């Protein structure tokens with residue numbers, strides 16, 4: 131296991147307000163970053179915005195703003211959303227910042243000088259919305275963009291190209307030597323079969339049909355095509371190519387740093403083909419992992435503003451709290467597969483996992499510790515029943531399984547394991563029947579054991595949930611009497627339970643009334 135961690139989200143297009151789909155990538159990345167910090171691993175978390183391109187230029191014009199003013203306004207909203215969602219990024223890069231633009235110009239110059247980039251003509255089917263050229267086969271007879279299904283049009287212009295094919299063999303070799311580079315595995319096969327095996331086409335890396343981009347120094351009619359501009363953010367943000375490049379040295383160059391890009395499945399190809407090839411051409415180290423998560427869909431398909439079916443995260447957060455949304459994002463859909471957002475599932479997930487299981491366990495337990503022991507948690511004791519043994523056994527297993535799954539970036543599975551522990555502890559209360567033990571003075575030690583184990587489970591669950599439940603975990607710790615939340619290391623040693631004095635129990639999550647809240651959430655869907 132490497133001893134440092136560099137994790138990134140995609141940089142988002144500030145062409146409109148972000149929706150819950152964008153919040154998905156950012157939340158999962160945030161949870162992983164917080165988990166690594168909990169383990170004491172030096173972590174750097176980068177997010178940002180991808181601000182150039184034809185679409186932004188056109189949208190700004192439609193709004194009677196200059197592109198810069200237009201993106202500045204949207205970025206304020208994006209940063210506000212991330213603040214409300216408690217996204218703990220270390221840096222927010224904007225591709226219009228000089229620290230990025232200047233490096234993109236240098237990178238272009240280097241690649242041009244060394245012959246990886248050459249001038250030619252481009253003719254192809256272009257989708258303005260996705261800013262992508264497509265081949266004849268990809269657009270099919272109806273000439274529709276394979277990504278967004280909008281009509282594409284033929285375009286020809288002078289353009290610079292990057293010699294992709296030169297690096298294809300080295301790329302495949304990298305895939306073979308690094309089996310975890312692309313996950314899930316199915317995405318790797320898709321890349322190999324659809325793009326690499328048929329022969330990698332050279333990539334167009336400049337445009338002359340619009341001006342909103344990084345200018346090519348050697349040929350100012352051209353601006354750098356968005357993907358070469360965008361992907362390099364992952365190194366320019368760290369100070370690559372400057373004198374102040376400590377972060378770059380520490381988190382990119384140092385082989386002890388694990389580099390992970392979290393991306394949606396829609397942009398995997400750019401991250402696992404073009405990005406590693408650009409890096410090879412620059413003679414730089416490649417990332418360890420590109421993790422492609424699935425897309426969050428609506429009942430009527432892909433979420434899109436033009437379709438009028440997007441969910442704005444802000445009203446959800448205001449009404450149900452940020453932790454409920456963060457939890458839903460991580461837990462509802464297996465990380466890697468596509469998922470569907472429905473109000474019914476959102477309510478059910480909240481009520482079952484957070485209200486009934488975790489919230490209820492805390493409430494029941496604290497009420498009993500208060501009633502039977504005046505709030506003071508009984509100190510370590512021996513096991514009496516098979517239920518004690520089973521619960522303690524499961525607790526140990528949960529910690530190691532959770533760590534193992536999180537380190538493999540299997541976030542949803544990791545949290546399923548925590549859920550199982552919490553459910554088991556609720557069942558343990560029913561099996562141990564503390565209210566019966568409390569009636570018999572001879573069973574006092576046994577009752578102490580039960581309370582001790584329950585608190586142990588609650589501290590563990592709270593700590594493991596803390597990367598997701600950023601607002602609730604402090605409240606739970608307070609009620610549990612924990613003033614110094616344990617690190618993952620302390621948690622594994624399990625020496626925090628003695629001497630805790632619980633505070634009065636307060637419900638962590640209110641139960642949601644399905645009939646009321648389903649229509650409430652439905653009214654939050656942003657129509658066209």
Ligand code: MSP
Pocket residue numbers: 139140141142143150151152154155180360361363392393394395396397424425426427432433
């Ligand atoms: N700017 C490019 C990325 C450049 S990265 C060097 C881009 N931006 S985007 O704003 O269109 O979307 C970026 C990402 O948002 C997607 O890859 C995905 O991670 C996330 N999502 C957007 N819609 C989504 C869903 N409906 N569901 C889950 N994630 C989605 O592409």
